[in-house]
Structure formats: structure tokens, C-alpha cells
Amino acid sequence: MQLDVTESEVRQLLSMQELIPAMERALAAFSAGRVVQPTRLMLPVTDHEGFLGVMPAYTGSALGVKLVTLYPQNKDLPTHHAVVILFRPETGEPLLSMDGTYITEARTAAVSAVATHYLAREDASVLALIGAGVQARSHLEALRLVRHFREVRVWSPRSAPEFARRHGVTAAASAEEAVRGADVVVTATTSRTPVLRGEWLSPGTHINAVGAPRPDWRELDDELLRRACIYVDSSEAAMRESGDVIAAGHFFAELGEVIAGSKPGRQSRDEITLFKSLGLAVEDVTAAELVYKKVRGQAAGG
Template identity: 65%
Template sequence: MELRGSEQRIWARAECAGQRRPRADASRAGGRARELRRFGQAGRTLETVRAGGSGAIQSVTEPSRNRRHCGTAWAGTIVRAVSEKADIVVLDEPAVAQRLHYPDLIPAIAQALAALSSGEGRVVQPVRAVLPVAPHHGFFAVMPAYAGALGAKLVTFYPQNVGIHTHHAVIVMFKAETGEPLAVMDGRLITEMRTAAASAVATQRLARADAAVLAILGSGVQAGSHLAALRLVRSFKEVRVWSPRHAAEFAQRHGVKAAATAADAVRGADVVVVALNATTPVLQGRWLAPGTHVNAIGATRPDWRELDDDLVTTARVFVDSRE
């Protein structure tokens, strides 16, 4: 977090097995000092940290709910930067993860998609501005919108990243009545979950009610997110996954079946997710039975393709928006 030229990060650690959720609040207005409280391991020790700078902050730090394993985990932080004009809430990714859940997100996305598609002017969403970062093979996009709430997402996409996420983002919210900044949120996880939630809405509305077999092409972040989200809208009896490199690892981690080929994964499937950074078609229409629902979300560039001509020309195509 940056506040008037000074920088301080707040962390907490807590045991996840039956541990109470400690909280701390600290503030100091004006002057040359500000006070932060930081939890030690499991909240057993409490330290006070002073840093130079003007203004004030208020912080609430909570231990995370680690969904992958139990033990000691870094917690998320909410930081409220207080000035004479407005309070700005800053949420890092762990803080977002504690508060954003698919059972709440999926119906919210359904409402947002309906409002955008209604044509009644309730949502103002111009075409995103995309800036190529050619020397580093990346892209930077700005995505503003107004729907009663006012905000924008600033997102980067670096498909050649290794060891770190390919997408990074920040979401900024403003007070619609005055234009004052209200919140800055880490947007990577929000982007990840929003994408899967939109596919869940489409699957809920368009896939057969008795859909029992899910096939996923891809083993990255979106593959895992789609598995979690789609399981909330259909009761799948079988899940298959294929990817060029990590299908077996993904299958073991999530308790699903790894397929030897893409064709083996999708033949007989009722719902298919294609989440690959593919530049040429991976999914062939001839592999699919009539009535199969496909969520194709990986081809983010106009010159990238996941689906072959046969599938695109014979399927009924639904999009969340047109650009």
C-alpha cells in the first residue's frame, strides 16, 4: 500500500485449526507518524510499527481461510487510507479471497449480464482500450464501466510468463455522485473468478439439466476455477481433463480423470470447458454430440482460436458482450 510517499505492508499469520480470528485496529491522524498493528504467528504476539508520513490509516487484518491445506497461512489485509476528503479502502488478494465466493458471485454475474444485454442503458461499458507492450510480449488494458457503481479495471496479460500468473489486475472504484475514489482492489483473483462465474451462468442457462459429464481442456488457473464454479450449477458424475503438459497433476490434485487426448476427454461429455492459450483450433466439432454445451474462454486475442470451423458454423453461439 502506498500512502503519501510512504510504504508499509501489514501481514498476519494464524493457525487454521480451530483458531480464533484475531483483529486489530489502529489509527493516528495527522502529524509525522502513523501506527500499524501487525500480528505475529497465530496472533500470539502483537507488534507496533511506526513509519514516517502524513495522513492516517486504519487497518483490519484477518487470518486467511486457506482452501488448499491446513496450517500456518498468510492472511489478507484491508487498509483504509484516511484523508480529509475520503476514505479509500485497499484490498490485497488474500483479503479479496476471504470475501469473494462463488455462491454469491454467480447470481451477481447473472444480474450484471442481464443488465448489460437489456439495452436499457443501465450499464455503460465502452470497448476496452488495449495497449500492446510489444518488447515484453504483453498487453495492458483499461476497462471502465458505470452501472450505478463507477469503476475501472486495469489489467495486464503476459502470456509468456513462467512461474507467475499471466494476468495481473487492479480494480478501482469511485463514488458515482462526486467522483471521489473509494477502493483499490487486487483484481487478479476477481478476474479469475468472474470469468468462471460467467461460464457457470451460461452453463446454468444453456446446458442440459441432466448434464453428468464435464470435460476440461487445460490445466491452469481457469481450469481449476471452472471446475469449482460449474460444480455449483450441475451435478457432474464424471470429470475429465486434458492438457498438453499437466493433466495428470491436475487430475490428482482435484480428484478427476486425466485423458490421453483432447478427443478422449470431450467425446460423450455434456459440458466442455476450453481454457487454453491456443493460437490454433484444439476442439473439433466432429468430436461433440448434438446438445453439448461448450464454454470457450481461452482465446483472448483476435488471431487466437480454440474452436474449429465446423464447430463455430454449426453451433448456436452466445456471447456476454460484443466489441
Template identity: 45%
Template structure:
């Protein structure tokens, strides 16, 4: 008889999940996904259900990793919020199942998992594509994803300066008070990104906010917002001049307004670079367009569950 499902709440997920252990698992999973071996990762493109009354969507993200025995799905609600709205832009729950019996093993908060696995994927993109001598990081946006990206980027890399931009100075100041190191508040996007070696866009914008004319040649951009085919963060100039990488080519071609509306070509998936089948063009301006994938949630949830079991077995 199957054990009843474990409920793992947000604070417990925070205690159990760390970048040091998550990043190697994500790199391995991204490589497996891009090999397209059906026994490695079975993951359809995220399906969405419109929540028209609330200006949002319900996204369903199932994944099966047959060789690893991992079956998982995430339920993600995400919204186009008005500027200044106090309502959350996302809410997520991750369900981990036993692939043999079909029962639910664990239900866990998905907000921490989403924030950390997304930031970790961006950090992996920077590890592969950013110039080694990078000194300046610019973050556009000040929400949960901005914080998770700040945490992992400053943990993995040694930047001499971190800049942040937000629609309001109040939110930028609140962000600065929430992080452990010094951050420069910039009053405009142009000011924030001029001369930056790495740029992270984690905004709620649905129209381009980052223009190619402001981006330093050879900079690396991790574009995380704008997850709908008619939403954008980056302009045509940047998308067409940069070498574009993504987590899932199929996902990007169906979900990313930055790619679809600009007509930009996707050069490779991150997994292609990890597998050595496509090069990392560090000497050129690069864009990693992140949509987020079910396999990222699956390996993150499995790590959380493994850690929970290890702690539960301790006397």
C-alpha cells in the same frame, strides 16, 4: 473530505467473495447490460495497449452503472506465453471509485475477481444452455481459470465425471491434486471431450484445439481463452454448427478470433436469454464465447467492498 482508499489484497478478496452471492449479481448485471439502457450500464469495448517487447497487452475496462452508483475500472495485463513458461498469463488490478466525488474508494487484487467472475459467467451460461441431464464435464487447460471453473461447475451442477486435458501430464496431475474431487486425466483433447455434455476451454492456445467433429451433439461449450481477434480455440466446424452466445456482441465482434475468423453468427447475448428476449437452445450444440466485461468486474468489486465494509464495522 474523502476517506483514503482501501487496499484489499488477494487473500482478503478470496475470503470476501463467494459464488453463492456473486452469481445472482452477475445475472442481474448481464441482463441490465443487454437491455442497452444508458442509465443501467455504460461500458465501452475493452481498449488494449500492446506490450510488444513482452508479447502481451494492457487492457483497460471502465464501467459506470449510474442507477447503482458504481464506477469501476480494471487494468489487465495478458500475455501470449510460450508453452511451459512459468510467467503468469494474466495480472489484474481493480479500482473502485466514488462516482460523485471521483475519488478512489478501493484498490483490490483483480486476479481472484477475474477468475471467479469469469467462471461464474460460464456457469450461468451452462445454467441457461446446458442440458439438465448433463453428466460429463471436460476442462481443457489447467491454469487459474481451470481451477475456478472446476470449483463453480462442481458447486452448481452434479457431474458424474470430470475430465481434464493439459499440454503436459505434469500440469494435469498438479491440477488434480489441487481440487477436491476425482478428476480423470486425458492424454488428448479428443479423449477428453468425446461424449462430454459440457466442455470448458481455458487454454493459452492461439490455434484451434477443440474440433467440432469431436463434440457430442447437444453439448454446451464455454470458450474462455483466445481473447484476441487473431487467437482461436475452436475450429470452423464447431463455430458454424453451434448456436453461438456471448457476453457482449460488440466485444465478440471486435475481440474474438473464434467468431471473427470463422464468420460465425452470434445468436444472442446471455443477457438476452436472462431478459427473455432470445431463447435458450438447450436441444442444440451451444457455444458461449466469453470475453469478460467491465460490468462483471464492477459488480464483483462492489460486492467485495460491501463485504469489507460489513466486516470492518463489526465490533
């Protein structure tokens, strides 16, 4: 498919500094009911252990859809590939298409940064990354914009040493070693069974869990779910798609409600907070709208 905006162009046009506040506004609008967005359709591609997701949204100013594939077994290719198409809301005319791979990567981390801003302790200074792929990289960039970390640890079964060398952080020998004493933890894995245990967590830890997007997959063990106050991006999606939230059987609030002030964020210094991120179409469409405005601006100026 010929794209109007390639992945490299999206990377040049979309900055994390502007994406984080855009995601904050999008989440608040979603929780307030100002966004038209059904729960994503996930089509299994069973023969190849993959999925095709269809994610449409209308924000009032932007109308679009993301088509995304998830192939967790990919080794030499990304596990996610995506395309975002925007339409003119007034007429339905296609405006442009763009590669959605970086949009998915960046907006996920930007949303975790919003969650970290509202839910992590203000003096959080140790970050643990479980997973060493593109999401670990984007989360490292995004979370450093909302908290000052004096130490960053990373663990994955294969790639942690290389990731640590590339980004100037510390490779841990195990997930437990990475997590013990951490103030903020990110789980960004393709694991279908728990990789993070509640017994490893210190009082006051905040967790951003961005893996395990299927109802029968888990990243978090029962002890963690019992100890944590759980926040989600979408209540409907969380109870349908997240194996962790389904196992917990409850959550406290949507992140958008916290942003709007209708629900509280962290309520004590020792509280363990968990943000379970599944990813929303409104995030993709909002990010794509930022790119489109820059493309349009360049065309007008050129």
C-alpha cells in the same frame, strides 16, 4: 502499488455462491443498456508479447475500472495480473483499490456457470476441461454449483495429471479423449490455434470458450463454429476481439438477452450451444462492489 484489499483478502470475501447470481444480474443489465461501458482498450506491449487492458464501467451503483495485463508466455507467473479501482459515483472520489487477479479468475468462471445454467442440458453429467490452469480450477468450482457431474476429465499439454490428482478428477491422454462423450466442455487455454474440434462433440454438448481473446487467435475449429448456436457476452466486443466469433461471422444472442427472456436459450436436446466469453468490465466492477460492501461492513462492525 499499495492495495487496500489484497488477493488473499479478496478470496476470503468473495464467494462463488454469491458471485454467480451477481454476474447473472450484471449480464442482464448490460444487454438491457443499463450499463455504461466502452469496449476495452488493449495496449500491445510488443517487446514482451504482452497486453495492457483498460476496462471501465458504471453500473448505476458502482463506478470503477480494471487494469489488467495479459502475458501468455509467462511460465512461473500467472498470465494475468489485475487491479480494480472503485470510485464514489456521486463525487468521483476514489473509494479503494483491490487486487483483481482473483476477481478475474472467479467472475469468468461465474459467468460460465450462468451460461451453463441457461444453455446446457439439465441432465448434463460429464464435464471436460481443456486447460489445467487457474481458470480450469475456478470453472470446476463454479460449474459444480449449477450441474451435478458424475465424471470430470481434464487435458492440457503439461499439467493435467497434477491437476487431476489435486482435484480428484480424471486426466485424459488427449483433448479428443477428454471431449468425446462430454456434455459440457470448457476451453481455458492460451492457445492461438484451435484446440477443440467440432467432430469430437456429441449432440447436445454445451461449450464455454474463455480463451483466445484476440481477433487473430482461435480455440475452436470451423466445424465446431458451423455446428454450434453461438452466444456471446457482448456483441460489439465479440465481433472486434474474438477470433472465433469473427471466423464464424455471426452469433445468435448475448447471454444477457437469454437471462432477460428476450432471446431463447437451448432450443432442442441435440442442439450444440457455444458461449464465447471475453469478459466485461461490468463483471469486474460488480464483483469489486461485492467485496467493497463487505469491507465496509467489517469496518462498521469493527
